[in-house]
Amino acid sequence: MFNFLRRFTYQFKEYFLLVILIVISLSFLASNEKPEVKKIRTFALGSFAAVNNFLNFLTGVFSTDPSIDQLKEENARLMLELNRLRKQGVENQNLRNMLSVPDTSKYDLIAADVISKLVNKIQGNIILNKGSNDGIQVGMPVLNSNGLVGIIADVTDNFSVTKTLFNSSLNIAVTVQNINVDGVLSWNGSELIIKNIPTTYEIKVGEKVETSDFSTLLPPNIPIGIISKKESLALGLLHTIYVKPFADIRSVSNVFVLKVVSSRQINQLEMNLMK
Amino acid sequence: MIWNFIKPVLIFIPLAALQLVVIPLISVYDISPNLIIILIIYFTLLNGQIYGTLLGFLLGFIFDLISGGMLGASMLSYTISAFIAGYFYNENKIDINTTSLLFVLIVFLCGTIYSFIYSSIMNVNPDVSLLKLFIDIAILPGLYTAIFGLPIIIFKPKKGIV
Numbered sequence: 001m002f003n004f005l006r007r008f009t010y011q012f013k014e015y016f017l018l019v020i021l022i023v024i025s026l027s028f029l030a031s032n033e034k035p036e037v038k039k040i041r042t043f044a045l046g047s048f049a050a051v052n053n054f055l056n057f058l059t060g061v062f063s064t065d066p067s068i069d070q071l072k073e074e075n076a077r078l079m080l081e082l083n084r085l086r087k088q089g090v091e092n093q094n095l096r097n098m099l100s101v102p103d104t105s106k107y108d109l110i111a112a113d114v115i116s117k118l119v120n121k122i123q124g125n126i127i128l129n130k131g132s133n134d135g136i137q138v139g140m141p142v143l144n145s146n147g148l149v150g151i152i153a154d155v156t157d158n159f160s161v162t163k164t165l166f167n168s169s170l171n172i173a174v175t176v177q178n179i180n181v182d183g184v185l186s187w188n189g190s191e192l193i194i195k196n197i198p199t200t201y202e203i204k205v206g207e208k209v210e211t212s213d214f215s216t217l218l219p220p221n222i223p224i225g226i227i228s229k230k231e232s233l234a235l236g237l238l239h240t241i242y243v244k245p246f247a248d249i250r251s252v253s254n255v256f257v258l259k260v261v262s263s264r265q266i267n268q269l270e271m272n273l274m275k
Numbered sequence: 276m277i278w279n280f281i282k283p284v285l286i287f288i289p290l291a292a293l294q295l296v297v298i299p300l301i302s303v304y305d306i307s308p309n310l311i312i313i314l315i316i317y318f319t320l321l322n323g324q325i326y327g328t329l330l331g332f333l334l335g336f337i338f339d340l341i342s343g344g345m346l347g348a349s350m351l352s353y354t355i356s357a358f359i360a361g362y363f364y365n366e367n368k369i370d371i372n373t374t375s376l377l378f379v380l381i382v383f384l385c386g387t388i389y390s391f392i393y394s395s396i397m398n399v400n401p402d403v404s405l406l407k408l409f410i411d412i413a414i415l416p417g418l419y420t421a422i423f424g425l426p427i428i429i430f431k432p433k434k435g436i437v
Contacts, residue, residue, distance in 0.1 A: 014324050014328070014361070017325060018354065021328060021329075021332045022355070024332075024350075025332070025335075025354060028336075028339075028346050028347035029345065029347030029396065030347075031346075032346050041346060045343055048340075049341075052292055052295055052296050055296045055297070056296050059297060116299070116342075117295065117299035119298065119302045119306075120305060121305045122394045122397045122398045122412065123344070123345075124305065125344060127295075127343050161343040166305065168397070168399060168400035168402075169399045188402045188403050189400075189405075190408065195402070250305065
């Protein structure tokens with residue numbers, strides 16, 4: 001019996017090894033959120049990000065100009081301010097006496113460079129060269145001079161991981177600017193979509209989409225993109241809206257982290273939902 | 276035996292940095308070549324299936340740690356891809372396997388399998404239809420990776436050819 005088992009194991013040793021390694025991999029997948037695993041990941045990410053940072057410096061050595069970074073930061077501030085004012089203008093017309101819009105222009109911006117990217121159709125991740133030492137926390141929005149890029153998902157001392165809009169695990173509460181229709185923006189692997197919007201709303205192609213007042217994870221009025229097309233579902237009761245982002249997320253190299261410190265408890269809850 | 280693992284790991288470090296920093300610059304609509312899978316397949320074809328499976332597991336683990344992705348996703352994908360690449364291992368045909376167009380075909384096959392498994396693991400959105408996106412998430416990255424496997428068969432010196 002023992003000999004048979006030994007021969008059997010030897011004969012199929014490749015398969016046994018494969019099964020064992022698959023089981024170990026799956027157990028790692030299941031334990032991603034454990035503090036010990038997170039600690040190891042943070043250490044490894046921080047160590048290797050330094051190598052990436054150096055390589056990134058070498059590749060970008062001919063294109064760095066500090067004045068351009070300053071102008072980009074100013075541009076990002078102005079973009080937020082403009083969008084806030086535009087929103088207030090529309091709301092002033094419709095709801096003169098009921099205005100209560102949070103002031104997004106007061107948030108600090110932290111300039112950061114993208115040092116590496118994990119390119120994938122399903123999960124877009126970028127690594128930034130700023131971390132908790134610079135005041136970055138999990139859940140802070142990341143944007144460039146055109147609009148929202150993503151959200152901070154993981155932070156080490158000097159580096160941080162951002163989930164971009166092109167990430168299927170990121171769902172954001174958004175609103176269509178002129179008609180105040182709310183929905184949830186998500187990535188379907190090829191496009192950004194807002195599903196299940198009732199056809200009773202007259203949504204036009206070209207209208208702007210921004211973060212919603214309902215989201216406590218992201219401040220309201222951060223521009224995201226414009227509606228590129230809309231599709232009616234079979235019964236004609238609901239729309240699926242396709243959004244083209246303002247920010248060119250695939251080629252983004254300089255970003256700003258919006259230093260928003262909102263309720264930690266709500267942040268935690270929303271980050272749990274996002275996972 | 277240990278040297279057999281140290282050598283690919285040493286090659287892996289600069290290759291991983293290239294994969295994370297330089298390769299995104301040449302990606303087209305999020306479709307990018309995978310240099311790590313080429314490395315794993317090459318060493319699998321040199322040393323066999325068991326070695327390749329272990330190497331895929333090891334390099335996948337390191338890549339997951341340094342890339343900021345989900346721990347276990349690359350591990351699983353590289354392990355299975357290397358295991359499949361191991362079926363093409365033949366002690367007597369190592370040179371043919373690593374210097375002919377067959378190598379590019381193996382890279383294409385395993386690159387496609389890797390991309391599909393990885394995307395399937397990472398996807399948590401039920402709206403994403405993986406089968407509908409099969410060409411985008413699996414075949415095109417596999418094809419792009421295969422193109423990057425060409426330099427190996429072009430520049431690797433061929434033995435026994437007069």
